[in-house]
Every structure is written in structure tokens, then in C-alpha cells.
Amino acid sequence: MAEAVPTFGKPWGSLQPSLSQAVLDAVASLGFEHMTPVQEATIPAFVQNSDVVVEAATGSGKTLAFIIPVLELLQRRKVKLAHSDVGAVIISPTRELAKQIFDVLDEVIRLTGFEYKPHLVVGGSSSATNTADEISQMKELGPDILVGTPGRLEDVLCGRLKHGKKTKSGTITASGGVRGRPSASASKLEVCVLDEADRLLDMGFEASLTAIFSALPKQRRTGLFSATMSEALSQLVRAGLRNPVRVQVQVRDKNGAGDERRVPSTLSIRYLVWPPDRKLAQILRFIQNNEPQKYIVYFSTCAAVDYFFKLLQRVISPRLTNFAGSKKALKEERERLKKYFDLDFPVSVHELHGQMVQKKRQATFSAFTAIPPGEAGILLCTDVASRGLDIPDVDCVIQWDPPTDPKSFAHRCGRTARAGRSGQALVFLNPGSEETYVDFLELRKIPMSPADYLWQNEDGGITTETPEGAQVSGRFSDDGDESNAVLSDASNSKDDGEDGEDKGESEQKKKKKRFSSLHIKYPDDERSDRLLDLMRDIIATDRSIYERGKLAFVSFVQAYSKHEATYIFRQKELPIIEVAKGFALLHLPSMPELRGRPTGRFVRYEIDTDTIPYVDNKRETQRLAKLEAAQKEKKEARQHKAAEQQSEEKKKKKKKPNNTNAWSEAKEAKERARERKLKRIKKRDAHATLEETRLLEKIDDPQLREVLAKDPLLAKRMMSKRDKSLQDIKLMAARQQAKASSKQSTQSTQSTQSLEEVIENAKKLRRSKRASSDGSSDSDSSNEDGWEAEARKEKIRAIMAKKTKRKRFSFNPGFSDEEAENEE
Incomplete structure (x- = not known):
């Protein structure tokens, strides 16, 4: 279990200017005796009416570093806020983080006894009626502090935009349409806080932030808090802050080496470079090899989260509610699964991503947060849960694949080892060019160390030692065929002198250039392969998981091509066939990224995919009805096409002569036609001779008759009246x-x-x-x-x-x- 380590900050009472006694009592009630470095450096500057830009590692206590100055600045106001006036605004990039900040703020206000009224303003309402009800409740409450996301805060402070236009990035601009009346007034606002400010800009909230800033007074205090600093954030600092105090808290290695880190020193980050079809087995073995604890597993896409959530539910906690069959069949499946994943304690599985309904998102987040220490739970999520969330007792963070934005790597790992506690993080890397990611993060001051590959014995035990007799095979990128890519020692060795050696080296260089992942050998893991076969058997019984698997694989490949570090994550070097195996696909989907790839290593699951049923009987009935209608339509289309072809063939038969006669009959017919033609020619010549004789007899002049008799051609021309x-x-x-x-x-x-x-x-x-x-x-x-x-x-x-x-x-x-x- 993760244990807290002492922090070496000063006591809260040593701050200058000193905090109010009510705030000090509230902090003591929360159990914080000493300040963290970021709190010690930020709170005095913020309370003394200075704008601040704070860059500190995740889990360093930034939330209290801006909540306490907000309450102190409001407490020092001489004029009380009116019912419709807002004194402070705290902006967050995600709903979950906004809810977390609101809970901490509400608890501190309750402990201090201040009469400030906070209010949470987030989007996600499915209907206009719910939105109208929320706004009416807010007007009735008259909040002093608003905590929310940029889009909904823009509607509250600037008025809801009607008939607005959109920019190229898809965000609604304030000048694009007509706005309604604001639900709250920010004319007397004292302080504005942007938590995870760089994430606010990355998510495309520039237009909403600009609209909010235009509604705030210029004489205000502004604080930007983030674990990483970006160029866009620097531009925002120059544009919206006046002489800000920059606070940058560096983390040093606790062993005294003095190395600077971007992550807590109590966080151990490890990486595992193995083929991607081993990831699922490694996660299950990692859970089985540890005591009950809480895990967060990050994926790059919402579809992957949805798919593996359904799949792990069947693997970790199979129930009749997600199983299409009898109790006996469910019991048999559990017995098969115990050969590869056997636990003595229950594990709950949860999912969280941006495409979920807000109500379900909140319920999932609350359920996972409420898991007490000593119990096991897994949260599968995207980067929506990577920023600022303080989920208690998270012991391990596993990254199925590195994030598209490298800045999110530290935020993902920062969900564990918070507030001085120890924690561990594991990231999977594909062999080939992704090993360079380790050096890339080291330059960003995020140290990593290699992890041990976990093997499973035949009796189910977990070990780090390679089993005896494990065969070694080569793994390659999909740029060529595996049989052509093997670089054996015999083919490369030359005994004919230096020329032979040079020729062998040149051939080897050509092959290395062709196969970018080179020749990488890994011991075969038969139990991992059998586990994937079992996963495919499970998928073949549930159409919901089958359809989600195809979408997950396609979305992963597309997201892989959008990595910002493209010189490390090159799609041409992605072992896409092994990725498909790791997703336990029944067959490869049709997609352009697979064109030209050798797919012979992928074995298609022998099943007619139209026969895979839904577990939900209602959905299955609807599917069968649609399938029957589609088959009927196809049959009618085929019949119509066949009828058209028959009619066309009949027309062609009418046009073409009957060529079914025998060869002898055809020859006789040709001879008869030739004889008829000769008869016509002879008849015509005889008629012409008679006509010439008749015409010559009509000529009275004997001299002319004699001349014409000597020249038949001239006689013919004259008798046909063509020559004078x-x-x-x-x-x-x-x-x-x-x-x-x-x-x-x-x-x-x-x-x-x-x-x-x-x-x-x-x-x-x-x-x-x-x-x-x-x-x-x-x-x-x-x-x-x-x-x-x-x-x-x-x-x-x-x-x-x-x-x-x-x-x-x-x-x-x-x-x-x-x-x-x-x-x-």
C-alpha cells in the first residue's frame, strides 16, 4: 500500500501577511499542519493583490493555493456583494475537476463559517428545460463564487448566445450573434482563477475565455495555475495579466542528488517494451500479483475505453446480467477464466470518457472515488480524467498507450503519489522506434526505469523469470513479410573475402532500411496467446463487445497517426497486426491503413459474424428483424437483376443469327450462297450483252457501227449516254x-x-x-x-x-x- 511521506514546508501560521483565524482553523481541521512549497510561495503574493502564474508538479497542493486567497480577498472587501453580484470565478477545463474544486471550496467555507455562497456551473444538460431550471436556481441563490467550465460560465456572465457564428476551430464567438441577458453580474468581481490553464487553451476555449474576460472588470486579481507551461499560455499571460508574479516550484530527488523532476519524487514511473498483443495479459497479471488497490488505466480514445470496459467486465466480474446463457454456462466460463486470472478478492470495473452522459460520468466518478482503501477497483478512462483530479488512494496508473499530447503524460502519472504519498506508474511501448520516448521524457525531466515482464506458470502463479523451453521468434513491423525479414547469421556470413563481406553488409543495410523495426526477438508467451483466444471466444458470444472492438481498433490507429511526437510514433512502423491481436479482434476491419500490409500472421476467427447475438434480447430482436429485411431486399434486388439480364439475353438472341447449325450444314449454305451470286452475275452479263447488241442494231451508220465494234468500251459509254x-x-x-x-x-x-x-x-x-x-x-x-x-x-x-x-x-x-x- 502507498504510504504518505512527510512534507517539509513551513507552518500555516508563519505566512506574511497572516491569514485570518477562521481560515487557519479550517486548514487545521482538514489535517494540514504544514504548507507545501507551492502554497508557501503563491498565497502571500496572491493575497497582496498581485497576479500570479504558478507552474508546479501535479499533486503539489495547487487547489488550496488559490482557494484560500479567494476567500481572503473576498473577506477583506469593505462593501458587501449584492444578491446578483459575483465576487470570484474559478474556471476549470473539465466537469470532474470543476466538481472537485467546488467540493473543496464548499468544505473550506463550511469550516471557516463564512457566509459565502458557492455555485457549480457546468454543462452537460440534455435539454433546454434543465438548463433553464439551473439558471433560475442560480438566480434565486445569488452565488458569490462561481466554479465551472468555460462554455457555461460564458452563458452566465455574458448572456446566452443566440444565432451565433462559429470560427474555423468550431468555437462560438461572442461577436457572431445576439446575446441574452446575463444571469449574474461580474462588475464587482475581485479575483479570477484559471486552473489547468494550458489545458483550457488546448481544448479550444479561447473564444469563451475572451468573452468571459471582456465581461470582467480590469481591476481584478488573476491567477493561472498549471503543471506545465505552453507558448499559448505565455501569450495569455502577456495579454491578460499585469506584472504577474511567476511561481515555479521544482521537484528535487529525495535521495539528495539534486536532479530536477516534473513529477513527484515519490512517484516511480516504469516502462515495458514488448509486442502490443501482450498488454492485456500484463495488466491482468499485474492486478493478480498485487494486493487489492485502485488502478487507473488510460486509453487514447473513448471507443477503446468503452470496448475494454465491456470486455474486462466479462473477464474480471462475469455476471448473468452481461452474459447470454445459463448459469451452468456462466460457471463453465468462470472456470476457464480462472486458469489465466484468479483472484481472492473482488474487483470493480468503471469507465469514464468525454462521450458519456453527464449524469453517468458523475455517478462513475463518485463510485470510483468512494472505494475505500484496501479494496480493488479499476477506472478505464481517457485524458478527461488526467488533469487536476484528486482521486484518493490511487496506487497505480497504467497507460495502455502514451498520450497524443506529451504534456499529458505527467498529468496522467500525477493521479497517484499525491500529497506526499508514494505511487507507481507503468506505460506500454511498442518495439521499434517508441523506445526513444524514454529519452524524450528524460529531456522533459520525467525519469523512467524499465519494468519486468510478468510470466504466468501453468498453475497460475506470477513470476518475472522466463519459463524454460520458451521459444524465441522474431517480431517485425508490418512493412514486409516475416519470412523475408529474418536476418539469419548464415545468410549474412561471407567466407569469400572482403568483397563478400561488403556485399553481405550492403544487403543487411537494405533489409534494415526496409524493415524499420529491425529484427527484434521476444520469447513466445503461450499463455498470453491462449488468453487472447479465450477473449475471442467471449467476444463471439456478445455482439455488443464485437462491434465495440472494431471501433476501438480503428479509433486507436487513427489516434496513433495524430501523435504530436511524430518522429517517435510513426504509423508505418506500428506493428498493426500485433495491435489487432492485442484487441482480440475476430477479423481485421476494412481500413486504408491496412492496405499493403502482410496480414498473413492474423488468423481470422471462424464464425459467421451475422450469427453473433446481442446479450440484450430486445436489441437482438430488432437486429434480427433488420437483418431479415435486409436479406429480403437483397434477394429482391438479385431477382430483379437476374430478370433484367434474362431480358437482355433474349434481345441479343433475336439480333444475332442462329449459330447452332453443324459445320457441314454451314459449309453447304455458303456454297449455295456462292452459286446464287454467280447466277446473278451471269444473268446480269447476259442482259448487258443483249442490250449492247440491240443498241448496235439501231445504229444506221455502218461506219460508226464498225468503229464501235472495234472499241466495246466506247460503244458501252455511248450507248449508256455518258459520252458525246x-x-x-x-x-x-x-x-x-x-x-x-x-x-x-x-x-x-x-x-x-x-x-x-x-x-x-x-x-x-x-x-x-x-x-x-x-x-x-x-x-x-x-x-x-x-x-x-x-x-x-x-x-x-x-x-x-x-x-x-x-x-x-x-x-x-x-x-x-x-x-x-x-x-x-
């Missing part, structure tokens, strides 16, 4: 003969050419031109084009020379009488 060149050539020859006779030229130079000669000359001329241009041989069609072009040119020249308009020529199968006469 022959008639043009004939007409041109007749004109040349007429011109020659009129001029009476010699027969040798202007001899009359027959039709065949004119055509032949035109063809020769065109052939010579084409041969000179491209050297290609002339086909019938190219010859035809050549003499046609020459004939047209000659025709155009004749027309331009004569400049006489002639009758347009149109082709007929025969020639008219007039044309025949001209030809003769």
Missing part, C-alpha cells in the same frame, strides 16, 4: 473539210481525214504526252481519256475561232439526215 466525243470528232472533221475546200488549199497539207484517222491521231497524241510525263503504259481507259481531252480542246478552239453559236448536240443511237449529208 465521237459525234464531236465527226462534226469537227466535217468542218475541217469544209474549211479546206473554201480556201482551196493543196490536198497534201489539208487532206480530208476519215473518222478512223482522226480518232487514231488523237490517241497517238495523248499516248505520247502520257509516255513523256510518267512513262507508264496506256490502258484502254487512259487512251480514251487522252483523245477525249484533245478532242474537247480542239472543239473549244474551233468554237472560239468561228464565234458562232451552234445547236447543242444530243446523242441518238442513229444520225439524222442532215448530219449524214454533212458527213458525205
Whole structure:
């Protein structure tokens, strides 16, 4: 058990200026004979109308260091406060801390006999009616001292904000809307105290604090109290305090070494570096290995607190209320659990986090605080219970994982070893890069020492000695496969000279670079693995625990990536598969952080998760109804989709030909189609031949018929009325003969050419031109084009020379009488 150690402060009566006798009597009634260093340095400066900034280790007595000056300053007022006036305001970051300060203040006021009326103002009301009732009660009481959280104090002192706007951080600004009337007046306020001031700023209360300060008079005393100092707090000091007195109380090692510490010297902090799937077994063995005492176990997320609270309830105190089965099945489960966790005394399990209803939060805090010394209890909580709370008789603080904000580490550990008592704290660290956290805290003047790993024998006994025959295996980060990551001595040894050694070293460096956690060997703990298997069996019988486990694991991984010390807590080096094992998950959830990770080391629990029931029959009935409706909807969707596919296939079958015939039948069909095509071609050719013969018979001119018989292509073009060149050539020859006779030229130079000669000359001329241009041989069609072009040119020249308009020529199968006469 933790024992108190003497404090070496001065007596309360030695303070200058001296305190009132009523305050001295009250302090003596509380059992405090001597002051702590922070009280001795703070109270005189605060009472003498000076602003103070106090930085002292947690558990050093800061609460009395500002409660006593508040009462002294109010007692020295010459004018009594009116019913609606407030003389002092004490601001706290959390409801639990505000309630604790209010209880201490109310007790001191009762012991002094002062007629001051304190009032607790905290949020958490679930309805506007409750809030209105609280405000009406406060107005009726007319309090002199208000203790509360920033948001509700802002509503009381500045008026409730209506239709307000929000800043980027989500806090409501005072200038964003219309405010109602204040419920109390702060115009005659004497003193304002901010407890855990750095936490007030970290939680995003800047806007509310600014609004509260704007409603307070400038001629007031202000005190900032905290165990740690931040840059934001320094800015607040420069902005809102006038020439403050800074009080910084340092803790020295009691062995006389003189080393400065940020935690009490009676606090022993130890760390344990082992794979994360051993944490649950270590906590249970730690509880089993000690006498009945009070523990606080810190987690980083609310979901993790909720999950392990449900799980430890089944492990530590299984009851029919949280068990789905008969008394016989419950008895069998207890017998199985006794193999791994057997106690001779009862242990109560409690949970506390920020997402709980205020009524339940207060009930949980009160129940855990009320546990008397000598009895065992466990409080699972987040950092909501890490600041300023004075929970009596807490002997040990266990941190499942280090806090996201490094400043919260000392506050967590400070829930034990308070007011001179001794205490111990334990923090779990993952192998790899997290060992650096020890050096990081040492620089912050928080010394730590390694802890012993606790083993469990087959008979259930706890020991620190490694069992004989324990196998050693390698543990790695999930950046690669375990089989590829083992660096055996044989693979690294080279006997071929210096070149071989250099090559082996380079390969080893590459592997070390790839696997950031390197090759870490730990003895296997079979009983820890069997305990996790038992946990999975329990989870498979309770859907409430199963669903909470998935949320807890996902929230933990997300919170891990938000650590402020990112160079220590690197998500890529987090052994996420071992973390999942430590959470006793039935299967790995679908999340982006698992992409690319080798999940082969995780063994999925063989169960259909849809069959996991709720312990609560009402919830199970609702779940089954929803599941049945969802399955029915899926079935209908599948049927509808299948019907659509069938209709589409039918449409495609109609469009496509039937290809189910045999190969021989298809070949015969092709042959028949080819024969039909040849018949059509022959029939068309025969018809064309008959048509040509018929047209040739209609030509009266024997000379033209003879020419066309020699040139079938020209005959075809003329008979299809696509060529008029022959008639043009004939007409041109007749004109040349007429011109020659009129001029009476010699027969040798202007001899009359027959039709065949004119055509032949035109063809020769065109052939010579084409041969000179491209050297290609002339086909019938190219010859035809050549003499046609020459004939047209000659025709155009004749027309331009004569400049006489002639009758347009149109082709007929025969020639008219007039044309025949001209030809003769």
C-alpha cells in the first residue's frame, strides 16, 4: 500500500501577511499542519493583490493555493456583494475537476463559517428545460463564487448566445450573434482563477475565455495555475495579466542528488517494451500479483475505453446480467477464466470518457472515488480524467498507450503519489522506434526505469523469470513479410573475402532500411496467446463487445497517426497486426491503413459474424428483424437483376443469327450462297450483252457501227449516254473539210481525214504526252481519256475561232439526215 511521506514546508501560521483565524482553523481541521512549497510561495503574493502564474508538479497542493486567497480577498472587501453580484470565478477545463474544486471550496467555507455562497456551473444538460431550471436556481441563490467550465460560465456572465457564428476551430464567438441577458453580474468581481490553464487553451476555449474576460472588470486579481507551461499560455499571460508574479516550484530527488523532476519524487514511473498483443495479459497479471488497490488505466480514445470496459467486465466480474446463457454456462466460463486470472478478492470495473452522459460520468466518478482503501477497483478512462483530479488512494496508473499530447503524460502519472504519498506508474511501448520516448521524457525531466515482464506458470502463479523451453521468434513491423525479414547469421556470413563481406553488409543495410523495426526477438508467451483466444471466444458470444472492438481498433490507429511526437510514433512502423491481436479482434476491419500490409500472421476467427447475438434480447430482436429485411431486399434486388439480364439475353438472341447449325450444314449454305451470286452475275452479263447488241442494231451508220465494234468500251459509254466525243470528232472533221475546200488549199497539207484517222491521231497524241510525263503504259481507259481531252480542246478552239453559236448536240443511237449529208 502507498504510504504518505512527510512534507517539509513551513507552518500555516508563519505566512506574511497572516491569514485570518477562521481560515487557519479550517486548514487545521482538514489535517494540514504544514504548507507545501507551492502554497508557501503563491498565497502571500496572491493575497497582496498581485497576479500570479504558478507552474508546479501535479499533486503539489495547487487547489488550496488559490482557494484560500479567494476567500481572503473576498473577506477583506469593505462593501458587501449584492444578491446578483459575483465576487470570484474559478474556471476549470473539465466537469470532474470543476466538481472537485467546488467540493473543496464548499468544505473550506463550511469550516471557516463564512457566509459565502458557492455555485457549480457546468454543462452537460440534455435539454433546454434543465438548463433553464439551473439558471433560475442560480438566480434565486445569488452565488458569490462561481466554479465551472468555460462554455457555461460564458452563458452566465455574458448572456446566452443566440444565432451565433462559429470560427474555423468550431468555437462560438461572442461577436457572431445576439446575446441574452446575463444571469449574474461580474462588475464587482475581485479575483479570477484559471486552473489547468494550458489545458483550457488546448481544448479550444479561447473564444469563451475572451468573452468571459471582456465581461470582467480590469481591476481584478488573476491567477493561472498549471503543471506545465505552453507558448499559448505565455501569450495569455502577456495579454491578460499585469506584472504577474511567476511561481515555479521544482521537484528535487529525495535521495539528495539534486536532479530536477516534473513529477513527484515519490512517484516511480516504469516502462515495458514488448509486442502490443501482450498488454492485456500484463495488466491482468499485474492486478493478480498485487494486493487489492485502485488502478487507473488510460486509453487514447473513448471507443477503446468503452470496448475494454465491456470486455474486462466479462473477464474480471462475469455476471448473468452481461452474459447470454445459463448459469451452468456462466460457471463453465468462470472456470476457464480462472486458469489465466484468479483472484481472492473482488474487483470493480468503471469507465469514464468525454462521450458519456453527464449524469453517468458523475455517478462513475463518485463510485470510483468512494472505494475505500484496501479494496480493488479499476477506472478505464481517457485524458478527461488526467488533469487536476484528486482521486484518493490511487496506487497505480497504467497507460495502455502514451498520450497524443506529451504534456499529458505527467498529468496522467500525477493521479497517484499525491500529497506526499508514494505511487507507481507503468506505460506500454511498442518495439521499434517508441523506445526513444524514454529519452524524450528524460529531456522533459520525467525519469523512467524499465519494468519486468510478468510470466504466468501453468498453475497460475506470477513470476518475472522466463519459463524454460520458451521459444524465441522474431517480431517485425508490418512493412514486409516475416519470412523475408529474418536476418539469419548464415545468410549474412561471407567466407569469400572482403568483397563478400561488403556485399553481405550492403544487403543487411537494405533489409534494415526496409524493415524499420529491425529484427527484434521476444520469447513466445503461450499463455498470453491462449488468453487472447479465450477473449475471442467471449467476444463471439456478445455482439455488443464485437462491434465495440472494431471501433476501438480503428479509433486507436487513427489516434496513433495524430501523435504530436511524430518522429517517435510513426504509423508505418506500428506493428498493426500485433495491435489487432492485442484487441482480440475476430477479423481485421476494412481500413486504408491496412492496405499493403502482410496480414498473413492474423488468423481470422471462424464464425459467421451475422450469427453473433446481442446479450440484450430486445436489441437482438430488432437486429434480427433488420437483418431479415435486409436479406429480403437483397434477394429482391438479385431477382430483379437476374430478370433484367434474362431480358437482355433474349434481345441479343433475336439480333444475332442462329449459330447452332453443324459445320457441314454451314459449309453447304455458303456454297449455295456462292452459286446464287454467280447466277446473278451471269444473268446480269447476259442482259448487258443483249442490250449492247440491240443498241448496235439501231445504229444506221455502218461506219460508226464498225468503229464501235472495234472499241466495246466506247460503244458501252455511248450507248449508256455518258459520252458525246465521237459525234464531236465527226462534226469537227466535217468542218475541217469544209474549211479546206473554201480556201482551196493543196490536198497534201489539208487532206480530208476519215473518222478512223482522226480518232487514231488523237490517241497517238495523248499516248505520247502520257509516255513523256510518267512513262507508264496506256490502258484502254487512259487512251480514251487522252483523245477525249484533245478532242474537247480542239472543239473549244474551233468554237472560239468561228464565234458562232451552234445547236447543242444530243446523242441518238442513229444520225439524222442532215448530219449524214454533212458527213458525205
